[in-house]
Every structure is written in structure tokens, then in C-alpha cells.
Amino acid sequence: MIKSYPRIRDVAQAAGVSTATVSRALSCPELVSAETRALVLKAVEATGYRINHAARNLRRRRTGGIVVLVPNLANPFFSRILSGITSVMAPVGYNVLIADTKQGEHIRDYLHHNRADGLIVLDAKLPEDVLMAGASARYEPPIVFACEWVENDNRPRVVIDNMHGAALAVDHLVELGHHRIGHLMGPPDNILTVTRAEGFRQAMKRYGLTIRPDWMLKGDFSLASGAEAAHRWLALEDRPSAIFCSSDAMACGFIGELHKRGIRVPEEVSVVGFDDIDIAAHFVPALTTIAQPRDLIGQTAAKTLLAVMQGQGGEQLQKQVLEVELIRRQSTARIA
Amino acid sequence: MIKSYPRIRDVAQAAGVSTATVSRALSCPELVSAETRALVLKAVEATGYRINHAARNLRRRRTGGIVVLVPNLANPFFSRILSGITSVMAPVGYNVLIADTKQGEHIRDYLHHNRADGLIVLDAKLPEDVLMAGASARYEPPIVFACEWVENDNRPRVVIDNMHGAALAVDHLVELGHHRIGHLMGPPDNILTVTRAEGFRQAMKRYGLTIRPDWMLKGDFSLASGAEAAHRWLALEDRPSAIFCSSDAMACGFIGELHKRGIRVPEEVSVVGFDDIDIAAHFVPALTTIAQPRDLIGQTAAKTLLAVMQGQGGEQLQKQVLEVELIRRQSTARIA
DNA sequence: GATCGCGATGTAATCGTTTGCAAAGAATGA
């Protein structure tokens, strides 16, 4: 903190060239002659020079970082996506800042291009902030939505086919002979909840199956809400033989609670999850689920953001829909 | 990106004062008169001014951010700690950057105070980098270790009492009548593995129980390694009646795999985990485990780093040991 | 009435880099 470190000027002096040459040798090597470049590199080595990012960013009028807005950092679903994002951003020299929207941060602060060069938004539940009505929208950095999105918004998004995912779940259950199928949903105002529920309804309709309102259970994607839903399931007089959960976390919470009450899965009820989080394959019973390519989502969102930041606002970037897949495991079984 | 946004000069002009006054009004309000302050604030509002962090950081010779080195971002154990860190850092205006050491980043880059004002290291497996032999160590920013640490290193650390945690696990199993107890360990070069295994051995010795080498199973903290260990457990001719796992993830993987092979927990083998990750309470069976205060670890590490960055290198900050707790659930049972 | 101290404000240098512009050679072509 105290000691002064070598600056570009020191390197220039050591190499016997100007600071401009050093700068060029480091950031656009093709602009300087091979020998000069070697000289500079040697001087960098000798002095132990490290670039000062604050100075560079100031001069370049950028921040050198992107911000990822996540609804809940403590949720393992997101950590994998973050991992995918950093794997793309770090190599090209961008810092990745994370902001947990649940911690009630001053999210508006990040929506300014002298704060971040770009944003990846994993929480579409910030309409008034994100849409930025009024003057300050002019200063908004590029935004890419991942997983979630805002309806009637034409900014790029990297999502999965949620309707299709729900359909896969229903297909699978019907194939196993189930007719009485329930759905454990996420928070009502969430776009994923809405889309998956709609996919569920359409698929049920396609098979001519009844959609019973009392079998549409409410949750919020969390483990705890899954456990709570189990109580409501237990209280039903007439129970479905299978349930499609809108998240793996809820599925685990649901199964865990049923187990405590002596109900066995899949013998007494089949359960399908959504996400394929790491624990799913190791849960008891191993969870049948709809797999999302979480790493790929993160990577794709990051690449898309990079493209947009470089001004390539190509249309093919607008709405990228990634594939989901049904993973058959032990939490579903042929109806007795 | 293109449009120029209001600078401090614009605010000064709008308020009819100098830039120095604006700066002071915003960062040390007590230095300007109340009326001037009001004037400035109004001008800020009117112009929509947002501070440029790059410029401020350059001038203040700092970066405005701290870096958290995590061994594996995809591991949910860490996301909760990150969450604790950001909850402390964000309100005081620090950015939190995350670097996944498993992604083989140029970690050295972060060990320079023009890159980060401080570091929280969750992965002590970087000795040669972190210790920074030689010249560049002079430029190293303050470091605080959390969870893991480096032996014979006197930098501050925020850890838990791992030996005691292991002892609690053994106490609990012995209390339930177990004498034949195994231990599923983490990666061999990890300080947590070493400490917990040592705690396990000491506790066993205290009860006069035999420590059988073939019951000391190797793992790496991951779900997959837990599942793999289950195979080795199954292959044993003489099996322990209980096993203490060095992480919840391994415990889940272990139980999940045993379940697939038709072995029941806790009827046929009792399992104790470590960490108390969120899923533990909802696993089947709910996991008996040693709980770590993950949020608190993150918060404490962050506060400690702040203190060190402000030059308060008090001795009471050197080694903070937080409490662990045994959580009794359903994966352990009295021996038949 | 002169001096001092203090609070409030302004002036201007500074943080460390990048980059537009210009100049100096070197190379090319007529």
C-alpha cells in the first residue's frame, strides 16, 4: 500500500524508449518492431512492472468489469452459471463483479457505464430499475439477460426452452402411466414459473388430462418451500400420483419432507425436478429432472455480452434458446 | 458507451462552485457549509451526476475492490461465504471480484495492490503464489485467509475449530454405541483434511477405539468422491458401523450411492457430515452434521480484511476461531 | 487597530495510462 511500485515510465526508462512505445509494445505488439518489443519485455521483467488498471480504465473510458446481478448468491443453481461467466470473461481481461439483488443493494448504481461495461442479469424481477425510464437510461451499459428475462423487451437473452422442458416432464410421466399429475410452482411473478406452468398446462391438455387447481402447489424455488408444499400435498384428500417441480431444490425439499412423514418416492408418488443441479444425481432417490446446461448458459451469456459491448448487435444474438434434456433417474416410476 | 456523461465539472458549474467543493461536499460533507452542500446536492440531482470510480481510484491510489480466491465456484459451500463477504463489503463501497483458482487463472495478477486492495483467500493450496517469495511481495495487498490457511503463516485467518468438530462427531457416534468408526477424508494435501483427521484420531484414541487404516477412506470433498468411496466401503470384508465424512457433499454422495446398492442409512451404517450445507436438512435421511457458520465466516473475514486495510493490524485479528455445532438429524442411529 | 486563528472556498498539480499527431528514417517508385 505504501511503497511506490514501478510505473510505465520506469519501464520506459529501463528500456530506453518512451512510455508510448512501452504501452504499445504491451497492448498492440504489432505496432512496434520486434527488437524494441523484446527490449520492453525485458525491462518489464526487470522492473516487475504491473499495469495500473485504474489509470488504463480512466484513459480508455471504461471500467474493465462487468456486473452479474443474481437473485440469490446462496443458491447453488447460480454458482455454476457464474462459473461459466468467469471462464469466458477472465481470459479477456474483464473483472466479474457480483451483486446480490436480495441484499437490497443500490442496484441502480450498477446501471451506469462508468460503473460497469456491461451487465448480465439473472434476476428479471427488477423492472423499474432495469428499464430505467427517463434520462439516465442514456448511460446504461449493455445488458444481457440469462435464464430469466423481461417480457416485451428486446435486449439479448440467453434462455432455455422452459415450455419444452415442462412438456418433457409431462411426456415422461404419462409414458409411465400417470394421469393424475400435479405441479409445484415457483414464485408467481417469476417468468420461469409462468412459462413452465404454461408448458405444463399445454402438455396436460394435449393428453386430455385434467388440470386440477388444488394440485397446482405454490412455492418459491427454494428447498424450504418444497418441504412446505409436502405438507399441503399430505393434506390433500385426493392426491396426484406424480408431481412436476419447477426446480430441483423444491423437489429435494418435497421428497425430503415426504420421507420424514413416511411417504416413499417413487413408490407412492413420482417426482420430476428441473435444473439438474449437482446433488440431483446423488439424491435419495436420484432425481429425474430436466437438465439445463448451466455452464453453457453462463458462457453464452458472457460471449453475447462481449459481442454487444464490441458493438456487434447482430440479430442472431437477440434470443438464444438452449436445449434442455430429460434425465431419467429413480424418483419416477411406472404407476402401480 | 458513446455519449458523454456529466462530470464533476458540470456539477460544479451548475452549482456555481468549484470542483473541489463538489468533491468535498460529496465525500467529506463536514468540510463545507450546509447551504453549499445543499446547493451541490441539488446540482448533482439536476445533472444526474455519477462518480467515475476509475478516476477516483487512480487519484486515491487504490482499486476500490477486493478479490476472493475460491477453489471452486461451482461448490455451494462457498456461495454462502461469498454472500457473507458481499454483505459487508458492498455497503462500504468495495467491489467484490471473484476468481476461481480451479480455472487456472493468472492468480499472481491479483496479488498486487494495483489490482486489488485486499484479498480473501479460501484456497490455501497456492503456497508458492501466495507466499510470493522475492521482490514482488512488496506489492502484495493485505490478505485474510478464511476456512483454509497456510501453516506457519502469521497472516490473519478466520477459521473454525476443525479438531473440535471432528471430536463432536466421534462423541456423538460413541454416544450412540458405535465402536467401529471410519473416516472419509478430503484431499490429502488440504489443511482441513489434515486437521479433521487428526481430530478424529485423537477423539478415537480418547475412547480407546482402534483406528483402522482400511477404514480411513480417501476423497476430495466432492459428491462424486463420496459416491466412489461407497464402492470401497462395499468392498470391505469387515465394515465399520459408522463413518464420519469430512464434508456434507461427500456424505451425500456416499449415502446416495449406498442407497442405490440397497444399503440403508442409518440402519446399516450411520453417517455424520461436515459443513451443514442447505441440502443437509432435507436429504434422505436428513444429515447429522457439524455445522459451520458460513455467513459469519464470510462476514468476519470481510470485516477483518477491512480492518487490516485500514492499518489496524491488531493481534486480536490474527486468528479468529468460530464455533461449530453438532446438528443431530436422521443419518445416525443407535447401534442395533 | 493590528494580529491571529479559523472556516469555507478556489487554484492547480497530480494519479498512470493511452493515443492523436507529427517527425524521422527507411523503402519504394518514377
Added chain:
DNA sequence: TCATTCTTTGCAAACGATTACATCGCGATC
């Protein structure tokens, strides 16, 4: 041989804030 182009390099002006220092009133003190 001279004009023209191209490469390579240096000079110096930004980028937008903070802050040491100077200034200016103004009331208090002797």
C-alpha cells in the same frame, strides 16, 4: 535524384477525480 509511402517512434494532451496549498473574510484577542 526526388517525391511518396510506410514503419517506427516520441511528444504531449487528455481521461475525471482528489487534495495540498493558498486565499479570503470575519470575528476574537490583546
